[in-house]
Amino acid sequence: MQQGILSILVSNHFGVLTKITGLFGRRGYNIKALSVGETENPEVSRITVLTEGDPAQLEQIYKQVCKLEEVRAAAILPEEQLIERELLLVKVCPGEKETGALMELVTNSAAKAVAVPDGGVIIEASGRPEQINELVERIRLFGVVELSRTGVTALQATGKALVDNAFQIGYSKFR
CATH class of the missing domain: 3.30.70.1150 (ACT-like. Chain A, domain 2)
Structure with missing residues (x-):
């Protein structure tokens, strides 16, 4: 099993964290560390999740998270840019x-x-x-x-924001 860090931008409102963690629980995925906080935009929070699984499981976690309505952008952060x-x-x-x-x-x-x-x-x-x-x-x-x-917090070491990268490398949609 390998570890993966999932960075998720979500609408900053009541119940969003419960939906994210509930998804992990329902699917039987373990959360090893979790950190949450507002971003530069107070209407958006960043959830950073350290989880583990084989590459297919990590991809499945990512795909399930992206389906949630409150998710604005998401990415499995590449280890070499972490x-x-x-x-x-x-x-x-x-x-x-x-x-x-x-x-x-x-x-x-x-x-x-x-x-x-x-x-x-x-x-x-x-x-x-x-x-x-x-x-x-x-x-x-x-x-x-x-x-x-606190648990891990992380950013991708690029000059672009997660929402910009989501468009360019197909991580997720931005709403």
């Missing part, structure tokens, strides 16, 4: 002797640390999912209290 990021927040309560090593790890990882009143530290980092996975494993040594990840 810019993807994830945000991590992790709370750690290191001992006095461990604080220096934790801060060195934070600095070397291009992360940020914020002290919390009870002696803990919240670390913020963003990067590719593999980088975040690696950082989480290294931070676990300091005793993770809580952890939150």
